[in-house]
Amino acid sequence: MSGVYAVWLRNDLRFHDNQAIYQALRTARETDGSVVLFFHLHPAFTRSIDLHHNYFFQSVKHFQERCDKLGLHIPIFFGDHHEAFTKLTEAYDTLKAVFYQKDYTRFGKERDKEITSFLHNKGIVTYGLKGSHIVQPDELTKSDGTPYHVFTAYFRKWQQQQKPNTVAINLEELKSRYVSHNPQQIQDDTPYFKHHILTYCPHRWTEIGEETARAKLEQFIEEQLATYADSRDQPARSGTSKLSPFIKTGALSPATIFHSVMAHLDAAGKGAETYIKELAWRDFYAMIYHVYPETDKQEYQQKYRQLPWRKEEGDLWQRWITGTTGFPIVDAGMRQLNATGWMHNRLRMITASFLTKDYFIDWRLGDAYFAKKLIDYDIASNVGGWQWVASVGTDAVPYFRVFNPTRQSERFDPQGTFIKQYVPELAQVPVKYSHHPATMSHATQVESACLIGHDYPEPSVDHALQRKKIIAIFKEESL
Template sequence: MRSDTKPITSHLTSRRSALVWFRDDLRLGDNPTLTAALTSGLPVTALYIFDDATPGPRALGAASRWWLAQSLKSLAADCTKIGLPFAVRRGSAKTMVAEAAEEAGAEAAFWSRRYSADLSNIDAAVEEELSAKGVRVESFNASLLREPWEVKAKTGGPLKVFSPYWRAANTMGEPAAPLPRPKKADVIAGPTLGGVEIEALGLEPTTPDWAGSLREVWTPGETGAVEAVERFLEEGLKGYAENRDRPDMEATSRMSPRLRFGEVSPRQLWHAVERAKEEGMATSRDVEKFRTELGWREFSYHLLHHFPDLSTRNFQERFDAFPWSPPKPEHRRAWRKGLTGYPIVDAGMRQLWTTGWLHNRVRMIVASFLIKDLLIDWRDGEDWFWDTLVDADHANNAASWQWVAGSGADAAPYFRVFNPTLQGQKFDPNGDYVRAFVPELSKLPAKWIHMPWEAPGEVMRAAGVTLGKTYPEPIVDHYVARDRALAAFAKLKAASA
C-alpha cells in the first residue's frame, strides 16, 4: 500500500498552493481530504475531472451521470459560498491533474482514495506523474469506515463471509467523529483555474429528456443529503429493523446514492443514528440493523479490493460451468420493462426505471427472478442496474448480484429461489407498492393483486384487468422455472464434485 505522504523535492520550494482533487467525495463536511488541504497553511484550489478519456474504467451509467451533474452543481455552489476556487475539467486524469497542478503552482495535491482496480491504477499513474515533478501527494479515506485492507482474518488474509468480517470490524472501535464543515474563514483561496461548464460534460439527457421523474424524487448534493438524513432520523429510523423489508412503506434511508457520490460519509451516518438513539428517536435494534447495512457496503469494498474482477467473474469459480440459458430477447425485455406478469417484479423494475432507485428487498426479488426463473447470467442484470441505478456502485452492485446468484462470497444458497408471489404477499401485503408502480392493477383487491391469474373473472372485470391485454400473463411458470433452476444447480454440483 502506498504511503499517504511523499517528500517535497527541494528545487520546487517556490510553489505555494495546494490542489484538492474531488472525486467520489462531493461534499465539504467530514471530508478529511479537504480538511487536510485547508489546514496545510497553503492557499487551496479545488478541481473535479470528468475522465472519459482514460481506457479501462467502466463508464458511468446514464442514471449515475444525471446524479453526478446535479451533485457537481451543488458542490460548485458550496465551494463558491466558502470562497474556495473550484474548476471542472474533462479529459485524461493523468494529463488534467498534472496541468492543473502546474497552473496552480501546487506543491501538494490532496485526494480521497478510490478502490476499484482501474481507478486505483489511474491514481497511481497520477501520483507518479506529480511526484516526478516534485508535487507532494496525500490521499485519505473519505468513503469508508475502515480501509478494505485493515480488516483481516486471523491468518492475515481477506474475510469471505460477512458475519466474521463485521465482527472483526467492530472490534476496532468506534469510527472517528465526523470532521466539521469548513467555513469561509477557514479558506485561503488559491489560484482560480480555467475549466468547462458542468453542462458541457453532457451528463444529462436531452432528446429525449427522460430525467423528469428523477427530478421529482431526488435533490442531489450535500444540502439535499443533510436534509435527507434528518428526514430519515425523524421518520424512518424508528422501526427500521422491523420495516426495512417493506417496499410499501417509507422505512429505508435511501442513502445509497448519497454514499455513492460522497455527499454524506458513513461516519456521519454512523454517529447520526447514535445521536438519534440517545434522543429516543430509535431503538438499539434499529440502530444496529442500520449499521449492519453500512457493514455490508464495507464488506463489498473489502471484497472488491481483494478480488478486483468482482463485477465480471464468478467469485466461486465452479459457477463458470453453470448452464445459463441463452437469453431470450423477449424475456430480457419483459424483465427490464416490468412486463413479466409477476406484479412485485414488475413494480420493482418500473420503480427502477422511473426513479433510478429500487428498494433493497425488491432488488433481491427481481434479481432472483432474472437469474433463477429466467436462467439469465447475473452479469446481464448487473449491467442493467449499472446503467439505470443512481446509486450504481463498483462494489455493492457486483457483490449483491453475486450474492443472489449464489456465485459470490457469503452467497445465498443457489437452491433459495424467491417465489415472487409469496414475496409480494409477505412484504407488500395490501398491494400498495404494486398499485404505485403498476397502475393497471390498482383496482384489484389485495387478495389477488400478487396473483391476478388466480382471480375470479368477475373480480378481474370489475378491476378492468384482462390478462394478455391490459396486463401480461406470466412469461414463465414459476414452479416449472424453479425446478429447472434446481436441476441446473444439481448439474453444476455434479460437475464440480
C-alpha cells in the same frame, strides 16, 4: 514553503468530514500556502449518460454552484488521465501536492496509480486519504492476515475496530486561503460541462447535495430509525433511510452516518443495530471487491464459473427491464427503478433473483443494467448483492433457496399498495388477486378493467418449474 495544495474531488462532494479538504487546508496553514478544489471529468463516464450519471453530474453541478456562492470556484478538467492532469499542472505552476479520498474499485485503483506516477514525476506529492468507508477495505483481516469470507465473522471484528472520528472544515479559513483566478487564464472545462454534458441530464432531482443529505439523515433518525428493523422490508412504507444516493456522491460520509446512528443506539434499539449492520455489509463487500477485483466479471465461487447462463438480450430480458414479466412485484420494482433511479432493497433482491433463477439470465447483465439506472450504484455492493442472490458469491444464499415472487409480494406488500402505485393496470384489481392477477376469473378481469394478456401480461414463466430446473443445474455443477 508556500505553494498550492489541490483537492481532487471525486465522490466526496461535501465540506463536513471531508478528509482531503481538511488535510489540504491544514498543510496550507502550516506552510502559508493556498488551496484549490478541482474535479476531473473522465470521458469514460460521459459516453453513455443514463439516470446513474445524470444524478451524479447534477450533484457535481450542485456542489460547484454552492462553492461559487462562497467564492470558491471549482475548475473542471476534462480528458483522460494525462490530458486532464496536464491542464491541472499548467494551471498551477506552484502546485505542491494533491489530496484525494482513496478509491478501492478496480478502475479507481488503476487510475490513481497512473496519475500519482504522473504527478510524482513532476515532483508533486499525492495523499490518498480515508473517507469512503467506516472500516477501509484494506484494514480488516483475520489474525493470519487472510481476508474474511463470511460476513458474520467479519462483522464481529468490524464491531471491535476503532471507528474514524469526523472532521470539521473551517469555511472562513478555506475562503481566505483559496486560490482565486481568472478562468480565462486556465483551461477550465466548466463551460463544456455545463453546456454540453449537462444537456444530457434533463432530469431535475429535488433531493440532492450535502444540505439536503444532512436534513434527510436527521429526519430518518428522528422518525424511522427506531422502527427500521421491522419496516425496512416493506416497499409501500417509508421504512428505509434513502441515504444511499448521498453516500454514493459523498454528500454524506459513512462516518457521519455511523456516529449519528450510534448516538441514538439506546433510544432506537434494534432499529439502530440493524442499520449499523447494513453499513458493515457495505464495508464487507468493499473488502471482498478490493481483494478479489475480478469478481466484477466472474463468479467468486470458482465451481460456478461455467454455469450455462442465458447471455442474449432477448424477449425475456426485455420483459424484465420493462417490468412486463407478469409477476406484479417484479414489474413494480423494475418500473420504480426506471422511473426514479432507485429501488427498494427488498425489491433489488426479488428482481435479481427473478432474473437469475426464473429466467436464468446472466447476473452480469442485471448488474450492468443496475449500473446504468441506480443513482446509488456502488460496484462492490451491487456485484456482491447480485452474486449473493445468484448463489455464486461469497457468503451467498444457497442455490436451492429461490425467491418465490408471489410469496415475497404477499409477505412484504400484502395490500398490493406498492404494486398498484407502479403497475396502474392493476389499480382496480381486488387485493387478493394483486399478487397473481392471472388467477382472476374472466368476469373479475372485466370488472377490474384488467384483461390478462391484454392489459397486463400473463406470467412469462412457470416459477415452480423454473425452480426445479435451476436447482438441477446448480446441483450438477456442485458435483
